[in-house]
Amino acid sequence: MRLIASLVAIATTALIAGPASAQALTGTLQKAKDTKKIVIGFQEASVPFSYLDGNQKPVGYTLDICSKIVDAIRNEIGEPGLQIEYTPVTSANRIPLLLNGTIDMNCASATNNLERQKQVDFVNTHFLTANRFVSKKSNNLRSIEDLKGKTVVSVAGSVNLNQINRINNERSFGMTVASAKDQLEAFLMLETDRAQAYVMDDVQLAVQAARSKDPAAYVISKEAFGKPEPYGIIIRKNDKPFKDLADKATAALYQSPEIDTIYKQWFQSPVPPNNINFNYPLDPALAAAFKNPSDSADPDHYALKN
Structure with missing residues (x-):
């Protein structure tokens, strides 16, 4: 009888434990x-x-x-x-x-x-990664100050786009800030001279430049828009x-x-x-x-x- 009672108790515990685990x-x-x-x-x-x-x-x-x-x-x-x-x-x-x-x-x-x-x-x-910009060497853009009055692109919905818009307003840079749907489109705008600079995380810029038709034609700014994030x-x-x-x-x-x-x-x-x-x-x-x-x-x- 004790054995039967023990088996019943074990079975009852198993039945209770099963649904509880699922409910967890x-x-x-x-x-x-x-x-x-x-x-x-x-x-x-x-x-x-x-x-x-x-x-x-x-x-x-x-x-x-x-x-x-x-x-x-x-x-x-x-x-x-x-x-x-x-x-x-x-x-x-x-x-x-x-x-x-x-x-x-x-x-x-x-x-x-x-x-x-x-x-x-x-x-x-x-x-x-830190937020920087890439540009064509021929544009001779080295610092954030150099972006005054230029067309700058970044990716829609990105922290980078928000940051460049804020700087543009706070420092009255007069930039035309464009948004691209993704990184591929943003770099294409730079490549085809529809933008003079592309703002994004530095690692992404390094990758896009390395994959371009002429990697040596591009330079990434040493100056960052803020601390690494x-x-x-x-x-x-x-x-x-x-x-x-x-x-x-x-x-x-x-x-x-x-x-x-x-x-x-x-x-x-x-x-x-x-x-x-x-x-x-x-x-x-x-x-x-x-x-x-x-x-x-x-x-x-x-x-x-x-």
Whole structure:
């Protein structure tokens, strides 16, 4: 009788525990469990963070990091066959598409700042970059002051566009500020002389110049519009279980030798489809951030201590 009672108690506990475990899933994790997929937003021309390769397949540095998060989701919800669905987004629509549930993560190059944190959350920082401008050497533009009266382009929905508009107004520069739908279009405007300067994160400018028809024709400003800022993977706000999982997965990656391999693959090796090596070394400040992962939006947080 005691044995029967024990078996009944174990069975009862199992029945109670099963539904409780299922009910514990919320937000993005529950959505992934229900749909058996996770939808990743990516940008088609944000080389080498996320873009389409020669076979029109989404690839890139940030997508490789997001794949580690997906592995953690599979393990957490018990769905080893969880599929990844890729949806193209732009700087202008990525947050609206996240908020309305069209995508579950934005995996590209997105600046983490306090303004955006009012709408969304960011996973641990995976890159640091400063806002500068690229121009043709023949235009002889070296400083921000040199942009007075010029046509300057940046990408719609980007922090960079907001920053250049603010400077234009505050300092009465008289610039004509144009917005492009993506980085490819912005550089094309510079290349075809519809703009004299293109403002964007310095790493993106280096990549675009290296991929151009005449890389030697372009120069990136030494002067920056502000301090280096962090990039983060964007997820929905107040989804703590998913954020905790994503932060844990990225922290484990960043504190392992694998992040060096991933970084070198995309920034210090020939990158498809044109096999260009951007020769962009790992910044010491980013290396330090990898050792102590953080989702801080404060640029001062990442400053190296003397």
